[in-house]
Amino acid sequence: MGQTLIILRKEFKELLTSRSTVLSGLAMSLFFSVMYGILLTESSKALPAHALDGAMFTLSAMLGVFMSYSFTSQVFLREKMTKVTETLLCAPVSLRQIWLGKTLAVTLLSYAISLAGMGTLLTVASARNGDFIAPSLAVVFHIVFVVPAFIAAFGGLVGVAQMAMGMRENQIFGFIIFLPLFIGLNTIMGMSGGVTVAWWQVGLALGGSLILLFIASFLTRFLSRERIVVTLA
Numbered sequence: 001m002g003q004t005l006i007i008l009r010k011e012f013k014e015l016l017t018s019r020s021t022v023l024s025g026l027a028m029s030l031f032f033s034v035m036y037g038i039l040l041t042e043s044s045k046a047l048p049a050h051a052l053d054g055a056m057f058t059l060s061a062m063l064g065v066f067m068s069y070s071f072t073s074q075v076f077l078r079e080k081m082t083k084v085t086e087t088l089l090c091a092p093v094s095l096r097q098i099w100l101g102k103t104l105a106v107t108l109l110s111y112a113i114s115l116a117g118m119g120t121l122l123t124v125a126s127a128r129n130g131d132f133i134a135p136s137l138a139v140v141f142h143i144v145f146v147v148p149a150f151i152a153a154f155g156g157l158v159g160v161a162q163m164a165m166g167m168r169e170n171q172i173f174g175f176i177i178f179l180p181l182f183i184g185l186n187t188i189m190g191m192s193g194g195v196t197v198a199w200w201q202v203g204l205a206l207g208g209s210l211i212l213l214f215i216a217s218f219l220t221r222f223l224s225r226e227r228i229v230v231t232l233a
């Protein structure tokens with residue numbers, strides 16, 4: 001576990017040094033959160049709490065996954081292109097520990113940006129509504145527990161692929177995973193009209209995230225140092 005934490009700290013610090021990527025991601029998160037807050041409160045009537053719940057349910061996961069997609073390329077694919085991966089492969093650490101440390105770093109930063117977006121959305125919507133709107137317990141649970149699991153699952157899957165595949169294959173693989181996750185999240189909301197968030201929706205999203213995370217972890221068993229070296233740029 002200690003080696004995993006070392007990799008986590010290394011990758012997290014390097015992500016923070018990539019200021020353009022972090023700032024652009026944060027700007028995008030704040031922009032969409034502000035826009036959602038304005039759109040939700042366009043009506044002169046008081047904003048229903050369940051309308052804000054629906055927006056927070058979908059947007060929190062979408063922002064987190066989008067950030068994860070961007071940061072995963074930084075810690076997995078970029079390091080293969082710059083040959084940093086070769087140094088890690090020579091270190092006394094397993095491939096699973098490398099994968100886990102990188103995935104945790106991506107998850108932490110992506111989740112932090114998603115939380116910033118949700119705080120902005122809640123602030124804008126409440127201010128324009130003239131009264132504070134508290135999200136439901138189901139949505140709070142979703143943001144606190146489901147969203148980070150969702151981010152980790154996506155980042156973990158893409159990370160395994162980027163470790164195992166060549167540069168050309170990696171150009172399309174992220175989109176192959178990215179699109180179905182977005183469609184699936186919107187489908188979950190659409191089953192109840194896209195507004196009210198029920199506990200079964202939160203449970204379904206959590207279950208799907210944990211299954212994807214397990215699959216990503218299982219796939220690390222098939223990684224080999226020789227295979228990764230062959231795929232280096």
